[in-house]
Amino acid sequence: MIALEVGNLDGLLVLILIIMLGPPILLTIIGVAVRKNNPNTAKVLFILGGVYLIIGFGICGGMLT
Numbered sequence: 001m002i003a004l005e006v007g008n009l010d011g012l013l014v015l016i017l018i019i020m021l022g023p024p025i026l027l028t029i030i031g032v033a034v035r036k037n038n039p040n041t042a043k044v045l046f047i048l049g050g051v052y053l054i055i056g057f058g059i060c061g062g063m064l065t
Contacts, residue, residue: 024053 027049035042 020056021053024049024056027052 027045031042031045031049034045
């Protein structure tokens with residue numbers, strides 16, 4: 001059987017990291033910006049960012065190993 005070599009997968013790794021870390025960082029930045037006017041909305045955004053980060057590390061981290 002011939003082994004199939006894919007080549008350089010650095011771009012795929014960067015894409016997975018962006019999917020894993022991008023939305024939580026964005027939600028945190030929006031939460032900090034909104035915190036003074038709407039503290040309840042900011043709290044929800046912080047919670048969503050944390051949940052997304054935990055789920056992203058679990059799913060994407062499982063695919064990376």
